[in-house]
Amino acid sequence: xxxxxxxxxxxxxxxxxxxxxxxxxxxxxxxxxxxxxxxxxxxxxxxxxxxxxxxxxxxxxxxxxxxxxxxxxxxxxxxxxxxxxxxxxxxxxxxxxxxxxxxxxxxxxxxxxxxxxxxxxx
Amino acid sequence: xxxxxxxxxxxxxxxxxxxxxxxxxxxxxxxxxxxxxxxxxxxxxxxxxxxxxxxxxxxxxxxxxxxxxxxxxxxxxxxxxxxxxxxxxxxxxxxxxxxxxxxxxxxxxxxxxxxxxxxxxxxxxxxxxxxxxxxxxxxxxxxxxxxxxxxxxxxxxxxxxxxxxxxxxxxxxxxxxxxxxxxxxxxxxxxxxxxxxxxxxxxxxxxxxxxxxxxxxxxxxxxxxxxxxxxxxxxxxxxxxxxxxxxxxxxxxxxxxxxxxxxxxxxxxxxxxxxxxx
Numbered sequence: 018x019x020x021x022x023x024x025x026x027x028x029x030x031x032x033x034x035x036x037x038x039x040x041x042x043x044x045x046x047x048x049x050x051x052x053x054x055x056x057x058x059x060x061x062x063x064x065x066x067x068x069x070x071x072x073x074x075x076x077x078x079x080x081x082x083x084x085x086x087x088x089x090x091x092x093x094x095x096x097x098x099x100x101x102x103x104x105x106x107x108x109x110x111x112x113x114x115x116x117x118x119x120x121x122x123x124x125x126x127x128x129x130x131x132x133x134x135x136x137x138x139x
Numbered sequence: 140x141x142x143x144x145x146x147x148x149x150x151x152x153x154x155x156x157x158x159x160x161x162x163x164x165x166x167x168x169x170x171x172x173x174x175x176x177x178x179x180x181x182x183x184x185x186x187x188x189x190x191x192x193x194x195x196x197x198x199x200x201x202x203x204x205x206x207x208x209x210x211x212x213x214x215x216x217x218x219x220x221x222x223x224x225x226x227x228x229x230x231x232x233x234x235x236x237x238x239x240x241x242x243x244x245x246x247x248x249x250x251x252x253x254x255x256x257x258x259x260x261x262x263x264x265x266x267x268x269x270x271x272x273x274x275x276x277x278x279x280x281x282x283x284x285x286x287x288x289x290x291x292x293x294x295x296x297x298x299x300x301x302x303x304x305x306x307x308x309x310x311x312x313x314x315x316x317x318x319x320x321x322x323x324x325x326x327x328x329x330x331x332x333x334x335x336x337x338x339x340x341x342x343x344x345x346x347x348x349x350x351x352x353x354x355x356x357x358x359x360x361x362x363x364x365x366x367x368x369x370x371x372x373x374x375x376x377x378x379x380x381x382x383x384x385x386x387x388x389x390x391x392x393x394x395x396x397x398x399x400x401x402x403x404x405x406x407x408x409x410x411x412x413x414x415x416x417x
Contacts, residue, residue: 024206024213032203035196039372046146046368054143058365063182063239065360072357089364093192093371094357099199100350104220107213118277123217129224130351137228138354 023110030106034099041092049085072139101130142365149179150369153193157377162385163394164338165401167374168194168316169253172246173404176417181366183239183417187315188361191349193374194317198346200375201382205339214279215294215332216340219325222301223308223348230312231352235359237313243412246314250405253320254398271295274330283336294330303329312352315361317345 069075070090079087108123140148152174153167160167168190175186205211234242270280270293280293294300303325307318319341326337356362411417 028203028206031199031206035199035203035375039196039375042368042371045364046372049365049368050143050146054146055141058140058142058145060145060179060181060185060363060366063184066363070364071360086364089368090357090362093362093364093367096192096195096199097350097353100195100347103199103202104347107217110213111217119214119217122221126217126220126224126347129221129228130347133224133228133231133351134354137232138358 020110020114023106023113027103027106027110030102031099034102035096038092038096038099041095042089045080045085045088045090045092047085048083049089052085097134101127101134104130145179146365146369149175149181149366150373152178153370153373154377154380157193157197157374157379158381158384159377159393159397160374161378161381162388162390163257163397164319164390165253165257165397166194166317166319167197167378168314169250169320169401170397170404171370171374172315173250173401173408175366175370176243177404177407177411183243184359184361185363185366187234187242188356188363189315189367189370191311191315191352191356192362192367193371194311194315195346195349195353196371196375197378198317198342198349200379202339202343202346204382205342208284208339210283210333210335210339211343212279212281212332212336212340213343214277214281215326215330215336216343218277218279218297219300219304219322219340220344220347222305223311223322223344224351226305226308226310227312227348227351228355230309230314231355232312233309234313234352234361235355239417240412240415242313243408243417245310247405247407247409247412249310249314249316250401250408254401254405256320256324257394257398257401269293269295271297273297281336283333290333292331292333292336294326294332296329296331300325300330308348308351311345311348312355315349315352315356317349319345 111119307321322341
């Protein structure tokens with residue numbers, strides 16, 4: 018019963034997460050295209066992103082100033098964050114069922130995920 | 140080309156890639172990256188970054204629906220996720236150090252393999268009735284809905300599946316794809332799980348695997364908001380439409396046609412990579 022309930026919550030979190038992320042991306046995209054739509058696109062050459070668009074603090078700062086690119090990236094980072102919640106909730110589900118081995122397994126996945134996003138990704 | 144025109148074109152192309160990916164079971168990423176690179180001349184690294192994000196979006200959207208149906212095996216998924224996540228970190232770190240040409244050639248080879256898998260769709264393997272020792276210890280057996288009740292199954296060859304997932308994760312991190320084909324192969328053919336359990340569990344894993352690489356992609360500047368915005372929205376919407384259409388139309392000839400398209404794209408990717416055009 019509890020399993021079914023957590024799976025239900027997991028489904029709702031995933032769906033609302035991806036939809037709100039898409040909402041941010043759409044809003045930011047509309048602003049970006051409205052402001053820069055007539056400029057020439059330079060997507061052919063890889064220059065990497067400017068430093069303010071590579072970190073959460075930078076993106077938050079840009080989004081606060083209503084930069085379209087900043088808001089798009091905020092939506093994308095939120096989508097990644099939802100995946101952390103996905104693993105966290107699965108871990109909780111195993112904990113609820115007193116399934117120690119699988120709590121450890123999902124914690125291991127969670128740690129690697131956080132390592133990739135927070136440590137390597139800095 | 141101006142940003143607004145290119146954004147519209149990329150959105151339309153990604154929508155189509157999403158629909159076809161869902162209909163043929165090829166997934167969005169394998170069609171998307173060659174399309175962006177070969178047709179729209181987007182830089183390979185931006186294409187790979189945009190694809191990785193769209194893979195997370197479609198996996199999250201579909202997982203919500205699949206969880207309700209009761210096929211997804213979370214124990215098998217989380218067990219295999221350990222090696223898939225490790226592979227994804229490895230792949231993303233390596234991707235930052237490889238020349239674009241090398242990535243294109245690897246991508247081409249993976250495309251050829253996807254075309255081959257899709258061309259000769261494997262016959263359904265009879266699910267194993269006896270668990271392997273590791274699967275028994277970790278209680279990874281479960282049951283899935285069949286007409287008139289639930290049927291139980293047990294995974295076998297769990298270590299082999301675990302190893303293949305390391306490869307699937309590495310390819311995902313390296314190429315920005317979901318590696319669904321390799322993941323399903325590991326579960327369906329090697330671990331002998333029922334096909335529907337394999338595809339839904341693979342889908343559940345894809346978003347987590349891709350998220351493990353995403354931080355490194357952000358850091359390395361692979362994720363361009365201008366490119367990623369139309370790709371993510373297009374593929375996500377396309378996959379939704381594709382999933383709805385899937386229940387109504389026959390996909391056999393479509394699948395064969397697109398395995399040929401993929402084969403052509405594979406050769407073009409390898410040629411572009413080798414000739415230093417990227």
